[in-house]
Amino acid sequence: MKKLATSFIVLLILLVSCNQTKTKVKTKSEPVSKPQTSEILTSAQNLFAPLPETAENKNNPVTAEKVALGKALYFDKILSKNQTESCNTCHNLDTYGVDNKPVSPGDKKGVFGNRNSPTTLNAAFHIAQFWDGREPDVEAQAGGPVLNPVEMGMPNEQEVEKRLSNSKLYKEMFAKAFPNDKNPVNYENMKKAIGAFERKLVTPSRFDAFLKGDESALSEDEKKGLDLFISKGCASCHSGALLGGNSFQKFGVHANYWEYTHSPKIDNGRYDITKNEADKYVFKVPSLRNIEKTYPYFHDGSVKDLSEAVKIMGKVELNQDLSDEEVASIVTFLKSLTGKVPEQLKKS
Secondary structure, eight states: OHHHHHHHHHHHHHHHHHHHHHHHHHHHHTTSHHHHHHHHHHHHHHHBOOOOSSOOOTTSOOOHHHHHHHHHHHHOGGGSTTSOOOHHHHSOGGGTTSOSSSSOBOSSTTOBOSSOOOOOTTGGGSSSBSTTOOBSSHHHHHHHHHHOTTTTOOOOHHHHHHHHHTOHHHHHHHHHHSTTOSSOOSHHHHHHHHHHHHTTOOOOOHHHHHHTTOGGGSOHHHHHHHHHHHHTTGGGTSOBTTTSSSOEEESOSSSOGGGTSOOSSOOOBTHHHHOOGGGTTEEEOOOOTTTTTSOSBTTTTOBOOHHHHHHHHHHHHHOOOOOHHHHHHHHHHHGGGOOOOOGGGSOO
């Protein structure tokens, strides 16, 4: 009887011990995905940043009156010689600040630009403007296309000012936007107004919510793509709040870019501005914000498909032959960068 009782007690101890072990194992295996997600979040927070609400400029404070004037000017064809083009023609806010064409037509029929029109969305955060970085900010950029003979074709600043001064509405709007100026309708103020408007063209996405700590803002597949984007080295150039736009890099570090793209001609990039041999084929790194919508890609708009663009970048910039599966994963992540243009800034 004693032997039976002893055996029962031993069996009971073994069962309890076994149950505790099972419980411990279960506890250890439960949060497998959470630490992995947290590691990705931490890595992302070290490399990227959420978009601010407005791209401020101390030399051109953003006011409601400037934004209203800048919006009117952005959509008005009065700024082109034959009144066929507006800023929005090439930088259409209904299609994410681009026209989805390799190069854009100008004011004169049959004439086209020689580089792809980049998006105006979030552009005010960039280190500089244009593919070759020849202007420092969106205010300076706004004055370039208006006088460019290939783009909007206006002969000079005075003619622009004359047209705007002949408009009673614009005279009133300029006066409200620049109340301290004796003669507010001038070319510099036109640039400031358009710049102020573009400084409001900010498009946060689910990725920003993720960076702020909401781990559910991205799907598991998007997180995998993000992890791959980082581990493959894409973030070495495409970092910061814009995932790009903050540096100049050579297009074709490991191979000539034109051998992999459909480029119609070889573009020297910043070299044409600086005449520095080191700047040959160097361009401003584009932002990847809204990248799925801002095709075609590269400075010449030579590639329309995002997957092809990713594969090309892997080869010519990172010297890696990305598999179709890896490309698809990275593209899945890139689509999480698509935001929305504020409705109040679109054409009424």
